[in-house]
Amino acid sequence: MGNSRKVYFETYGCQMNVNDTEIAWSILQRKGYLRTVELNEADVVLLVTCSVREKAEQTIWNRLKQLTAMKKRRKKSLAPMKIGILGCMAERLKTELLEREKLVDVLAGPDAYRDLPRLLTVADGGRQASNVLLSLEETYADIMPVHHAPHGNSAFVSIMRGCDNMCTYCIVPFTRGRERSRPVSSILEEVRMLSDQGVKEVTLLGQNVNSYRDLSEEQFCSSGPTRLSEGFQTVYRSKQGGLRFSHLLDRVSRVDPDMRIRFTSPHPKDFPDEVLHLIAERGNICRQIHLPAQSGSSKVLKAMRRGYTREAYLDLVQNVKRIVPEVSLSSDFISGFCGETEKTTSRLCL
Structure with a gap:
């Protein structure tokens, strides 16, 4: 369970990634997580990523270094911040993301968002957690996305x-x-x-x-x-x-x-x-x-x-x-x- 921990999302790339963010948030919300738009309040930072262009991937690598530095500066009295990579980049660069400078706690491919609560629990125990299995059936049909701006046009x-x-x-x-x-x-x-x-x-x-x-x-x-x-x-x-x-x-x-x-x-x-x-x-x-x-x-x-x-x-x-x-x-x-x-x-x- 999320126990009211706060999740901060950053979304990169196509509109499908925006929709994936809404699906991932719907899953975590059901498990008791809260969402924040303030990065310094976050207990969990999740980057929903794109691999279509090299520049998009380089942006994520640079952002991971910034977040890791922020994580190290975090007050010891607070719970350790967890950093996760979701989406296409997690699928394409899974091994490198887990091994390169240990920047990432959680990896979840586009078909693994249902597994996010378990992955975060594993990460809470001090281990890296990953699920990048692709599915022939997953459509998230039973999960209603939480539209971030429900009153928009x-x-x-x-x-x-x-x-x-x-x-x-x-x-x-x-x-x-x-x-x-x-x-x-x-x-x-x-x-x-x-x-x-x-x-x-x-x-x-x-x-x-x-x-x-x-x-x-x-x-x-x-x-x-x-x-x-x-x-x-x-x-x-x-x-x-x-x-x-x-x-x-x-x-x-x-x-x-x-x-x-x-x-x-x-x-x-x-x-x-x-x-x-x-x-x-x-x-x-x-x-x-x-x-x-x-x-x-x-x-x-x-x-x-x-x-x-x-x-x-x-x-x-x-x-x-x-x-x-x-x-x-x-x-x-x-x-x-x-x-x-x-x-x-x-x-x-x-």
């Missing part, structure tokens, strides 16, 4: 975890594991709660948000294969059955007609026409779509294992504009990918 709702795409430049499948989706019922419960709190905008969140697939109810497990955007393919075997993203988007948008619905981050392959028609028809689904391109060269896209060509991507853009004429599109690119030349780089302007 907007909130993020995690609908899935992990990714199966295995793009050659991306570390997410190795730090967050395989793709898993929360049951629709769990997501709807959270959206209803946010609506009751007066939240006016919800963003559905996932590493590959529109590849959502709920297999929790047996009657949906035998449905047909996944429909992809025209001209797109996957690097993995085609999946069967389940409630898809269009079903979820439909159900979520009906909870509160006055609540705006967004989603991020999608993959271009998962925009079949039924998703686009739903966006066009439903008034509270925002006409704003982030559509990552990553490269304007089919050769580079193949090296990235993205599953589409430049031509297929451009055809998709035209299809989106045809079905949702008033849509606002945004994209992102990776420039300087391995083997890329000035000729391919010059084609990034679509």
Whole structure:
């Protein structure tokens, strides 16, 4: 039990890490911990970390040295401060984090937040504690996140975890594991709660948000294969059955007609026409779509294992504009990918 000890969170990186912070806090709150926004009051400091960029990791290493110095200066009359690393960096650098200058007391990977109370108990006994096991099933569906600003106008709702795409430049499948989706019922419960709190905008969140697939109810497990955007393919075997993203988007948008619905981050392959028609028809689904391109060269896209060509991507853009004429599109690119030349780089302007 937490015995009213105070926990201080610092969150780095993507919005998924913000959501992970809310999940971790929900678990610790149930065990009697208190939350503080004052670092000097903290008995436990937990850093929710990112490994996508080298700079993000270096920031954490520097912060750990600062916290360790603070821990050593702490008055002996107070309980020793415990320092923990959560999330992607814990998964990727577990051995180094535990051994390098003994900066960390607790390590918990993205699928190990339920184990935080036990890990902290082990650390209280003077030992380092670690759980970085990835799961094929963990979605935290039964844990309602404690939204840090419950009276705000907007909130993020995690609908899935992990990714199966295995793009050659991306570390997410190795730090967050395989793709898993929360049951629709769990997501709807959270959206209803946010609506009751007066939240006016919800963003559905996932590493590959529109590849959502709920297999929790047996009657949906035998449905047909996944429909992809025209001209797109996957690097993995085609999946069967389940409630898809269009079903979820439909159900979520009906909870509160006055609540705006967004989603991020999608993959271009998962925009079949039924998703686009739903966006066009439903008034509270925002006409704003982030559509990552990553490269304007089919050769580079193949090296990235993205599953589409430049031509297929451009055809998709035209299809989106045809079905949702008033849509606002945004994209992102990776420039300087391995083997890329000035000729391919010059084609990034679509």
